[in-house]
Amino acid sequence: xxxxxxxxxxxxxxxxxxxxxxxxxxxxxxxxxxxxxxxxxxxxxxxxxxxxxxxxxxxxxxxxxxxxxxxxxxxxxxxxxxxxxxxxxxxxxxxxxxxxxxxxxxxxxxxxxxxxxxxxxxxxxxxxxxxxxxxxxxxxxxxxxxxxxxxxxxxxxxxxxxxxxxxxxxxxxxxxxxxxxxxxxxxxxxxxxxxxxxxxxxxxxxxxxxxxxxxxxxxxxxxxxxxxxxxxxxxxxxxxxxxxxxxxxxxxxxxxxxxxxxxxxxxxxxxxxxxxxxxxxxxxxxxxxxxxxxxxxxxxxxxxxxxxxxxxxxxxxxxxxxxxxxxxxxxxxxxxxxxxxxxxxxxxxxxxxxxxxxxxxxxxxxxxxxxxxxxxxxxxxxxxxxxxxxxxxxxxxxxxxxxxxxxxxxxxxxxxxxxxxxxxxxx
Amino acid sequence: xxxxxxxxxxxxxxxxxxxxxxxxxxxxxxxxxxxxxxxxxxxxxxxxxxxxxxxxxxxxxxxxxxxxxxxxxxxxxxxxxxxxxxxxxxxxxxxxxxxxxxx
Numbered sequence: 301x302x303x304x305x306x307x308x309x310x311x312x313x314x315x316x317x318x319x320x321x322x323x324x325x326x327x328x329x330x331x332x333x334x335x336x337x338x339x340x341x342x343x344x345x346x347x348x349x350x351x352x353x354x355x356x357x358x359x360x361x362x363x364x365x366x367x368x369x370x371x372x373x374x375x376x377x378x379x380x381x382x383x384x385x386x387x388x389x390x391x392x393x394x395x396x397x398x399x400x401x402x403x404x405x406x407x408x409x410x411x412x413x414x415x416x417x418x419x420x421x422x423x424x425x426x427x428x429x430x431x432x433x434x435x436x437x438x439x440x441x442x443x444x445x446x447x448x449x450x451x452x453x454x455x456x457x458x459x460x461x462x463x464x465x466x467x468x469x470x471x472x473x474x475x476x477x478x479x480x481x482x483x484x485x486x487x488x489x490x491x492x493x494x495x496x497x498x499x500x501x502x503x504x505x506x507x508x509x510x511x512x513x514x515x516x517x518x519x520x521x522x523x524x525x526x527x528x529x530x531x532x533x534x535x536x537x538x539x540x541x542x543x544x545x546x547x548x549x550x551x552x553x554x555x556x557x558x559x560x561x562x563x564x565x566x567x568x569x570x571x572x573x574x575x576x577x578x579x580x581x582x583x584x585x586x587x588x589x590x591x592x593x594x595x596x597x598x599x600x601x602x603x604x605x606x607x608x609x610x611x612x613x614x615x616x617x618x619x620x621x622x623x624x625x626x627x628x629x630x631x632x633x634x635x636x637x638x639x640x641x642x643x644x645x646x647x648x649x650x651x652x653x654x655x656x657x658x659x660x661x662x663x664x665x666x667x668x669x670x671x672x673x674x675x676x677x678x679x680x681x682x683x684x685x686x687x688x689x690x691x692x693x694x695x696x697x698x699x700x701x702x703x704x705x706x707x708x709x710x711x712x713x714x715x716x717x718x719x720x721x722x723x724x725x726x727x
Numbered sequence: 728x729x730x731x732x733x734x735x736x737x738x739x740x741x742x743x744x745x746x747x748x749x750x751x752x753x754x755x756x757x758x759x760x761x762x763x764x765x766x767x768x769x770x771x772x773x774x775x776x777x778x779x780x781x782x783x784x785x786x787x788x789x790x791x792x793x794x795x796x797x798x799x800x801x802x803x804x805x806x807x808x809x810x811x812x813x814x815x816x817x818x819x820x821x822x823x824x825x826x827x828x829x830x
Binding site: 634638657658660662664680682694696712716719720723724 | 761811
């Protein structure tokens with residue numbers, strides 16, 4: 301099995317591999333496999349994994365990218381798809397251009413990791429040896445966390461928190477909803493993927509209702525009392541959607557305690573809501589391979605060293621993106637991309653036997669509250685006491701009192717960011 | 728090819744960094760200075776946030792200083808530039824003046 305894979309790797313890499321081997325020779329150490337370039341396996345082909353694979357390849361490393369899907373479906377801008385502002389096809393990205401960098405792409409599920417033998421096992425039994433492993437597995441939804449919200453419930457009450465068929469399903473349900481219907485949207489407690497995402501989704505659904513089904517209503521149930529860009533969202537809601545959007549925070553009974561998909565009811569401590577469309581965003585954890593590798597702690601997420609993104613639990617394994625506990629840095633595509641580049645440089649340094657430098661990382665997240673109305677949060681982060689912390693005095697949200705021209709400009713920047721980052725990652 | 732290009736760029740980068748700032752932080756041994764690799768998530772050809780790779784270092788450093796002080800109007804760059812010292816900004820400017828990730 302592994303021999304066949306080695307042959308595949310050779311045939312795919314061809315001359316690029318030989319060149320890389322020759323160039324990588326003097327600078328890079330070869331701890332595990334004498335006579336070959338250092339091997340790094342990257343699991344997960346999203347914003348984190350695809351970026352890391354590309355950056356490692358550019359550093360002359362022999363990279364194998366393991367991703368079960370042949371197409372990536374992007375979560376950023378999928379809220380626009382849900383309300384018909386963008387086609388789902390604009391969320392899809394292939395791996396052809398990434399593969400042309402000379403990395404080996406394996407389209408398979410990784411099912412096992414042996415940290416002491418430094419091997420990844422694939423679903424068909426193939427093993428991939430590595431000198432260092434980068435995990436960028438994203439999230440798994442905890443379909444045991446909300447009573448009634450199991451694997452079967454997602455067809456009736458989509459989460460649409462992994463973009464793809466779920467996104468299309470929620471879009472169809474909204475389109476088919478009766479005039480005067482009720483949408484119930486629930487947001488989980490921290491931490492979870494894309495902190496402002498539920499509120500952008502609420503905003504855009506409210507916009508959809510206002511323009512398409514003006515008698516309909518959205519109830520946003522929140523398992524917390526504070527959230528990202530809160531003042532910006534709430535002042536926009538008061539101005540734009542006073543008749544569409546009702547926000548129910550934790551303190552007012554916003555936590556969902558159970559759902560009944562057959563009856564389309566959503567229960568909280570205080571009330572029971574009858575929904576025509578229900579979107580339940582459940583609690584989450586790091587993608588499953590992180591726990592299999594032993595890199596996830598009891599919280600379900602992965603503690604990491606903030607300089608190298610190496611797991612604090614398993615040496616030789618680095619974790620980036622949503623799966624990592626990155627301190628003040630939010631779980632966003634921008635963060636995953638920035639972390640991937642820092643992690644790749646650290647891996648290259650470690651393979652070469654030199655100390656990685658203390659990094660700084662940036663995050664910027666845009667949200668649309670309506671077409672042409674963008675808001676943002678930004679941050680600069682650095683390692684402090686073993687965690688990524690905000691650089692004090694930097695970052696923050698868009699001004700609360702900004703004129704419409706600034707909101708328009710930020711909506712343009714949001715769209716341009718999406719084009720730029722997806723081109724950098726997949727282009 | 729990549730690696731060869733990077734190795735060749737190192738002496739030029741170091742020389743330029745020395746000219747521009749007496750003690751820039753980071754960018755040692757050809758590595759990108761702290762924060763630099765985050766920039767290209769937004770700054771690229773065809774975007775409203777224009778590319779910074781290949782622009783003169785003094786121009787980039789001055790822009791960052793003006794964003795930091797508030798002298799130059801901005802939406803997010805004022806918030807981001809405040810996270811970097813003058814020395815870090817100079818190092819980032821030198822890195823992008825040399826082509827950034829394309830060097």
